[in-house]
Amino acid sequence: MEARIAQPKPLEIQALRSFLARSAPVSGGLPCPLGLPALDRALGDGLPTGCLQEVIGDGGAAAAGFCAFLLARLAAREGAARSVLWGWIGEGDLYPPGLAAFGLDPARTILLSASNPADLLWAMEEGLRCPALAGVMMEVDRLDLVASRRLQLAAAAGGVTGFLLARGLRHQAAVSAAALRWRIQGLPGERWRVVLERRRGGRPGAWILEKDDETDRFVVAAELADGSLESPAAAAG
Amino acid sequence: MWLPSWPTDHLNRRRPLPAETPVVTVEEIGGRALIVAPNGVAAAGGILPGLSLADARTLLPGLAVFPADPAGDAAALARLADWCNRYTPLVAMDGADGLWLDITGSAHLFGGEADLLVDLRHRLGRLGYRSRAAIADTSGAAWAAARFLPAGDRIVASGEARDMLAELPVAALRLPPALAGDLERLGLRRIADLYPLPRAALARRFGLLPGDRLDRALGRCEEPISPRLPAPFHVVRQVLAEPIIDADNLAAVLQRLLMRLCRELTLAGQGARRLELLCYRVDGRVAKLAVGTSRPTREDRALIRLFAERLERIDPGFGIEAVALSAPHVEPLADLQLALRRGEEAGPVELAPLIDRLGNRLGFDRLARAIPQESHLPERALQRLGPLAPAPHPPARWPACPGPLRLLARPERVQAAGDPPQEFLWQRRRHRVRRAQGPARIAPEWWRGETGAARDYWRLEDEEGGRFWLYGQAGGWYLHGLFA
Secondary structure (H helix, E strand, O other), X not given: OOOOOOOOOHHHHHXXXXXXXXXXXXXXXXXXXXXXXXXXXXXXXXXXXXXXXXXXXXXXXXXXXXXXXXXXXXXXXXHOOOEEEEEEEOOOOEOHHHHHHHOOOHHHEEEEEEOOHHHHHHHHHHHHOOOOEEEEEEEEOOOOHHHHHHHHHHHHHHOOEEEEEEOOOOOOOOOXXXXXXXXXEEEOOOEEEEEEEEEOOOOOEEEEEEEOOOOOOEEEEEEEOOHHHHOHHHHHO | OEOOOHHHHHHHHHOOOOOOOOEEEEEXXXXXXXXXXXXXXXXXXXXXXXXXXXXXHHHOOOOEEXXXXXXXXXXXXXXXXXXXXXXXXXXXXXXXXXXXXXXXXXXXXXXXXXXXXXXHHHHHHHOOOOOEOOEOOOHHXXXXXHHHOOHHHOEOXXXXXXXXXXXXXXXXXXXXXHHHHHHHHOOXXXXXXXXXXXXXXXXXXXXXXXXXXXXXXXXXXXXXXXXXXXXXXXXXXXXXXXXXXXXXXXXXXXXXXXXXXXXXHHHHOEEEEEEEEEEEEOOOOXXXXXXXXXXXXXXXXXXXXXXXXXXXXXXXXXOEEEEEEEEEEEEEOOHHHHHXXXXXXXXXXXXXXXXXXXXXXXXXXXXXXXXXXXXXXXXXXXXXXXXXOOOXXXXXXXXXXXXXXXXXXXXXXXXXXXXXXXXXXXXXXXXXXXXXXXXXXXXXXXXXXXXXXXXXXXXXXXXXXXXXXXXXXXXXXEEEEEEO
C-alpha cells in the first residue's frame, strides 16, 4: 500500500511553523554552539539556553573565565552583539578588562554590585526575564533549592540563560532546580578541567580545555572517559 | 499668605487644646521668661510678644505655656510650603510666619483667584491654622493686604495696588518697626504720604529701604520670589473629589497623570530622567515618591512599572486629596531618536526598562560598565560609566595585555621565597610555583605626584593550576590578582 501525502501549501507550512514555535517547550531556546565540537556534541548541538546553570569553581578565577567564555558565545549569537549582566555581592573583585581575553566585551557587560544576597537574586530574576540580555551571571556564596527554582522559571520565561557561580573550593553541591551543573578547575599548563556534573535529561561528561595560542580561543585537548571518576566531588553530588 | 499665630497653631496640632485656651510660647532671655508668640485668644487678652511671662499670668491665669521652638516652627512651615505646591510649584517662605505663592497662570485650575483663596483658607482652617491670605500684582502688595486689609478686600485687582496701599500705614511696606516709627514721627503715616516725596530726599533721611520697598510693592521693580523647591517645567495635577486611601486607586490616578505628562513631554520633544509624585494628604502632609530613569523616557507604560512596586510605600494617612506628578529633570528626546533606537538590535532602548527597575530598587550607583582609562596602573586602567551612558568618542582602547580576571582592591602582602618566587604563602596555603612569566615593570605615575618604587609584575602558576599575579616592590611581594 502506498501512503500518499499531499503537498502542503505554503500557508499551511507557515501556520505549522508558528504552531510549532508556540508549542515548543517553554524552558530553553535554541542551543548555542560553543565552537568546541566535543562539547557541543555532548550537549546536543550546543549550550542549552533559557535555563539556569550552576558553575562551581576551584577557589581561583578559572570558573569565572569559563563563564565569561560561555557568556561571550551567547552574546555574539546570531551576529547581534548583546549585553550581559554580571553581578556580585559587596565590593567584588571582577576586573572587567580581563573579560576581553575570553571574548566578552567589557563595554557590553553591565556590572552590578548588590548589597545583599536577596537583592542579587531579585536582580537576577529581573535580568532573566529581560530578553534583551544575552545572559546573566551572578556570583553567590551558596546555592539553594527555592532560589534555583524561581530562577529556572524566570530563565525559561524570558529565554535568557543564567549562571550562578559559586567560586568556593569546597562548595557542596546542593539539590537544585538548575538544568546544568558545571565544575571548573584550573590545571597546570594553562589548561582547564571542565566537568559537566549534571544535566537534566542528559549525560554528564568531562573535558580538558586549553587556549589555542594563535587564536586565543579554547580548544578541547582531551575528552575524559568518565567525568565523575576524574572529579571526586562529582561523586558526592 | 500670613499665618499670624503659626507657632501656637502648629503646637496645637501636635497637642490639641480646647479652642478657647490662651496659648503662648516663651523664651528665656537674660533670666526672664518672655512671650514670643501668643495665640489669638491670648493676644485678644492683651498678651503681646515681649511681655514677661509673670505679667502675662496676672492678665490671664489659665495660660498654657510652651517653650519656643523657632527651628521646629520653620521646619513645619517648610512642610506647609511643600503642601502649598498643590496650588503652584512656585512657593517661597516669607520670614517665620508667611508664605508667598506665585499663582500666575495656575489660578484658573482652581476656578479663579477668589475660589483658590477660599479653598486655601478653608483647608488651612480645617488643619487648625489661622491664616490671612491676599492676592495682588506684587508680593509686596499682597503682603500688605494680607496683614492690613479686612477679609473681604484682600483680592487686589490688577493695577489697583497703588490705590490700595495709599491708605495703609507705612509699616505695611515691610519696614522694620523702628524705621516705621521714625517715618510716623515725621508725619509720614500713610503710604500715600510717601508718593509725592522726592526719592533722593527719602533716601538721605531714611536710607534706601523705604523707596526700594515702595517700588517693589508698586511693581516698579521686579521682585521674583525664590521658591523653596525649584519649579519643574513639566507638571500635571489632579485634585480628587474623594480622598483616596488604597494603592489601586492611586495607581489609576497615577496612570492618568502619566499619560498627560507624557503627552506634554511629546509636544515639548523631551523625555524624563526623573519623575516626582507628590501626594497631598488630608492632614496637610505631603508624601513623595521619586523615580529615575537611565535615559530620557516618555513611555507611560514603562514609567508606571517603575512606580508600581513602590507605590504601596506611600502612606496615605487619612486619605490623599490631590496628586501632582512632575518631571524635574528632562532631556531632549526627538521622535526620530525613538524611531532609530527601535531599529537598534537589542540596544540600550530594550535594556532601559530593566536598568531602570534595577536602579530604582538597588540604586543607580550600584550599576555600571567599565571603559578604558589611560593609565599604566591596573587599578586605574578603567573607569565606571553609567550602564547605558554613551561611551566617549573616539572610544578608548584596552591595553593589549589587559591583566587578570580578578583584581584585589588592596594588594595582599605575601611571604615569598626567591625572585621570582619559587613558592609563596597565601590564604594559609603554600603555593609551589611551576611556571613564572615576567617581569613586567610598572613605574609609579610621577606626573600624578606619586613617588615610590616601581612594581615588577610576575604571572605565576602553581602546581595545582592556580594562576596568580604577583608583584615585587622594594623587596616585598604582593598578590594583586588571579588569572582564570
